[in-house]
Amino acid sequence: MATATEQQQxxxxxxxxxxxVMAHVCRLADVDVIxxxxxxxxxxxxxxVSKFIAEGDFDADYIPAESEHGQFEIVKHASAxxxxxxxxxxxxxxxxxxxxxxxxAGLRLPMVALVGCRALDDPGAFGTEHNDAMLVRDLGxxxxxxxxxxxxxELGLLSYRVAEDPRVYLPCAIAMDGAFLxxxxxxxxxxxxxxxxxxxxxxxxxxxxxxxDNPITxxxxxxxxxxxxxxxxxxxxxxxAYTVLKEAHxxxxxxxxxxxxxxxxxxxxxxxxxxxxxxxxxxxPVKVAIREMRKEGKKVGMVRLxxxxxxxxxxxRASLSRFKAVGVIDRDYSFGSPYHGGIxxxxxxxxxxxxxxxxxxxxxxxxxxxxxxxxxxxKLMADKVISMGQNDAADNEVDWIGVRD
Amino acid sequence: MSVISFEVIYRGIFQKSLAxxxxxxxxxxxxxxxxxxxxxxxYSDSPERNGIPAKQFGYIADxxxxxxxxxxxxxxxxxxxxxxxxxxxxxxxxxxxxxxxxPINAVTKPGGTLxxxxxxxxxxxxxxxxRRDTPYKLAIIPGEASFAGLWVYKDDGTDARCLAAxxxxxxxxxxxxxxxxxxxxxxGSETHIEAAREVYEDLRPVEIEPGQGNDEVPFxxxxxxxxxxxxxxxxxxxxxxxxxxxxxxxxxxGRNPYFKKWSTRTMRPVVSFDKxxxxxxxxxxxxxxxxxxxxxxxxxxxxxxxxxxxxxxxICPVKDCITMVNxxxxxxxxxxxxxxxxxxxxxxxxxxEKISVGKIEGRHPITGLGQAFSGIGIEMGHNPxxxxxxxxxxxx
Numbered sequence: 001m002a003t004a005t006e007q008q009q010x011x012x013x014x015x016x017x018x019x020x021v022m023a024h025v026c027r028l029a030d031v032d033v034i035x036x037x038x039x040x041x042x043x044x045x046x047x048x049v050s051k052f053i054a055e056g057d058f059d060a061d062y063i064p065a066e067s068e069h070g071q072f073e074i075v076k077h078a079s080a081x082x083x084x085x086x087x088x089x090x091x092x093x094x095x096x097x098x099x100x101x102x103x104x105a106g107l108r109l110p111m112v113a114l115v116g117c118r119a120l121d122d123p124g125a126f127g128t129e130h131n132d133a134m135l136v137r138d139l140g141x142x143x144x145x146x147x148x149x150x151x152x153x154e155l156g157l158l159s160y161r162v163a164e165d166p167r168v169y170l171p172c173a174i175a176m177d178g179a180f181l182x183x184x185x186x187x188x189x190x191x192x193x194x195x196x197x198x199x200x201x202x203x204x205x206x207x208x209x210x211x212x213d214n215p216i217t218x219x220x221x222x223x224x225x226x227x228x229x230x231x232x233x234x235x236x237x238x239x240x241a242y243t244v245l246k247e248a249h250x251x252x253x254x255x256x257x258x259x260x261x262x263x264x265x266x267x268x269x270x271x272x273x274x275x276x277x278x279x280x281x282x283x284x285p286v287k288v289a290i291r292e293m294r295k296e297g298k299k300v301g302m303v304r305l306x307x308x309x310x311x312x313x314x315x316x317r318a319s320l321s322r323f324k325a326v327g328v329i330d331r332d333y334s335f336g337s338p339y340h341g342g343i344x345x346x347x348x349x350x351x352x353x354x355x356x357x358x359x360x361x362x363x364x365x366x367x368x369x370x371x372x373x374x375x376x377x378x379k380l381m382a383d384k385v386i387s388m389g390q391n392d393a394a395d396n397e398v399d400w401i402g403v404r405d
Numbered sequence: 406m407s408v409i410s411f412e413v414i415y416r417g418i419f420q421k422s423l424a425x426x427x428x429x430x431x432x433x434x435x436x437x438x439x440x441x442x443x444x445x446x447x448y449s450d451s452p453e454r455n456g457i458p459a460k461q462f463g464y465i466a467d468x469x470x471x472x473x474x475x476x477x478x479x480x481x482x483x484x485x486x487x488x489x490x491x492x493x494x495x496x497x498x499x500x501x502x503x504x505x506x507x508p509i510n511a512v513t514k515p516g517g518t519l520x521x522x523x524x525x526x527x528x529x530x531x532x533x534x535x536r537r538d539t540p541y542k543l544a545i546i547p548g549e550a551s552f553a554g555l556w557v558y559k560d561d562g563t564d565a566r567c568l569a570a571x572x573x574x575x576x577x578x579x580x581x582x583x584x585x586x587x588x589x590x591x592x593g594s595e596t597h598i599e600a601a602r603e604v605y606e607d608l609r610p611v612e613i614e615p616g617q618g619n620d621e622v623p624f625x626x627x628x629x630x631x632x633x634x635x636x637x638x639x640x641x642x643x644x645x646x647x648x649x650x651x652x653x654x655x656x657x658x659g660r661n662p663y664f665k666k667w668s669t670r671t672m673r674p675v676v677s678f679d680k681x682x683x684x685x686x687x688x689x690x691x692x693x694x695x696x697x698x699x700x701x702x703x704x705x706x707x708x709x710x711x712x713x714x715x716x717x718x719x720i721c722p723v724k725d726c727i728t729m730v731n732x733x734x735x736x737x738x739x740x741x742x743x744x745x746x747x748x749x750x751x752x753x754x755x756x757x758e759k760i761s762v763g764k765i766e767g768r769h770p771i772t773g774l775g776q777a778f779s780g781i782g783i784e785m786g787h788n789p790x791x792x793x794x795x796x797x798x799x800x801x
Contacts, residue, residue: 169636214642217640217642218638222638230638233631233636
């Protein structure tokens with residue numbers, strides 16, 4: 001007889017939170033080893049994962065660790081032994097695992113982790129900010145930012161497929177906005193097991209497998225005569241991730257019969273004069289505000305980045321060059337950086353440097369600590385970008401939106 | 406332009422303070438004459454690991470611009486003076502940076518001087534030093550290697566004597582008066598100055614001709630390109646094992662062909678197989694798995710793998726069965742068990758002779774460190790209150 005979970009989790013439409021979808025992705029991907037340590041808001045995924053296991057619908061080794069450091073170390077080693085792994089954390093918990101996070105990327109282990117994005121302490125705050133996930137952006141980690149529970153299916157399965165590709169072998173973080181996505185229920189169409197099996201081959205560590213039958217040493221002491229070559233390899237793997245992701249996304253679209261862009265989610269851009277650019281769940285108020293502004297004749301659109309690593313430089317250049325002006329919304333901060341902008345603003349500007357046609361760009365810091373991005377916030381930002389476009393003048397100022405001043 | 410470059414080759418931890426002291430004082434002597442200098446360590450040599458061969462470098466120039474020109478290359482490709490403060494290093498230097506075995510004279514300039522503290526004679530020592538295509542000078546400061554701890558070094562005058570030898574090798578560096586003044590300020594006693602003067606007068610560097618010395622080809626391996634290396638910081642495991650020396654019986658574990666470690670050794674175990682009871686303790690306790698099991702069940706320390714830590718001697722329950730002997734009295738790395746098999750009488754003679762000239766006396770029962778370590782160190786210089794050195798005689 002089918003269990004309650006089986007009845008709820010078959011292919012088809014369900015009402016699920018982002019965390020719950022992630023747990024389903026783990027189940028569908030037949031993950032072997034999962035480690036958990038509690039911290040809000042990522043930890044809801046572990047509630048669902050452990051429930052699936054307890055009800056006999058999912059077979060995985062589930063290990064509650066003694067800390068985040070141990071949590072990430074355990075799956076790191078399991079990954080070296082050929083196990084498909086899943087783990088996750090949030091905020092300062094993720095940072096407590098920073099040593100294994102760096103090492104996992106350095107050792108080219110395809111760990112997949114959920115970051116339930118949360119403001120870094122202090123002050124202790126549960127709300128979303130992207131700085132936690134962003135701290136691994138230079139280490140070889142791939143990072144994607146789903147904006148809906150449905151997109152967690154796509155980005156979750158792609159994370160495993162790309163991370164475990166031998167041309168890549170890099171870890172991948174699924175950076176999910178705390179509360180807005182981890183805890184919000186939405187209707188989601190779950191794929192069937194057979195489709196997932198067709199899309200996602202088993203993880204094969206090849207001749208890098210840590211096993212008594214394959215005697216290897218992983219990470220011996222090596223100094224300046226070797227380390228630069230090791231880093232060069234990682235750079236190549238990160239480059240490969242871009243190509244492999246495009247390939248895998250095409251396969252995903254075919255297998256699951258969906259039509260999405262691998263890197264960019266464009267909304268009402270066909271005739272737009274200006275666009276707002278950002279990542280994650282703020283796409284919802286942005287889209288709604290755009291619809292309202294369109295009624296006033298304002299030609300605003302949205303370009304949402306789905307992946308921050310690999311960074312879709314060419315796609316973004318081609319896209320943003322079409323507009324007069326671009327506003328980049330950061331749900332993060334980079335204190336003391338150029339123009340005191342956010343991380344995305346600075347990267348987008350760097351990507352646009354040298355493009356044939358460079359739009360005027362302006363940065364916004366918005367929605368920190370889980371503060372809601374209101375429709376009027378979006379409209380205010382859009383108006384600032386529109387006027388930058390009309391004046392045909394650069395505005396390097398970075399504005400904080402929705403802050404009491 | 407005239408720049409003097411030098412290196413001090415030493416054993417990590419045990420001689421780090423000594424090497425730094427020699428470099429510093431040499432430069433401070435030149436600074437007295439308005440010549441700027443700089444001194445630095447090659448960090449990847451791991452100066453903070455016991456016994457690991459490591460290097461300290463220094464430059465002395467006529468002016469700041471000249472100094473910058475040479476110091477822009479962190480590691481000198483050639484030096485005027487190589488100072489080696491442990492003669493067992495003459496067999497070669499294998500650093501932790503993984504580039505094979507480097508001859509002790511690898512960067513000594515053609516015509517430059519290699520200074521070694523040793524009780525060996527030049528013709529004995531040169532048997533250990535790899536031959537090369539260009540001539541150089543070998544100068545021996547009589548005395549044994551000065552070993553101590555992390556923050557201290559022994560007050561045995563090695564510092565002052567090395568300084569004097571360096572000045573003798575490159576007299577344009579500074580005047581003897583400036584050197585004496587630097588010794589007085591940085592090391593301390595008139596006894597040290599007297600010792601320095603004596604070395605300065607007595608040191609007789611000998612010319613080493615091209616092709617003279619150890620004919621062993623130092624082992625090297627290819628540094629792979631990034632796309633030739635395995636991914637994931639993975640290297641091939643040292644797999645498997647074979648019979649003793651590839652034969653039927655016995656057991657030899659697989660060993661890393663790229664990192665032999667034996668240049669870490671300052672002493673080696675000499676085994677009396679007649680006394681051995683085959684208790685297995687040396688084999689079990691050796692941290693480097695250096696003992697091979699012979700077909701008849703003895704344990705033969707493999708001289709390609711032994712680091713010379715002395716744990717085997719310390720743990721051996723049989724009196725005089727394993728004796729640690731100064732590495733410098735050996736030229737060969739042959740199997741002792743095979744020598745013993747071939748001719749037991751000859752082997753006993755060989756063993757007795759090596760022990761009589763090179764036994765490391767007074768080893769601590771737990772640390773295994775020899776008498777050379779047992780003196781009370783002094784903190785970066787001479788303290789007349791606590792000095793063990795009262796006269797020139799004490800320094801010898």
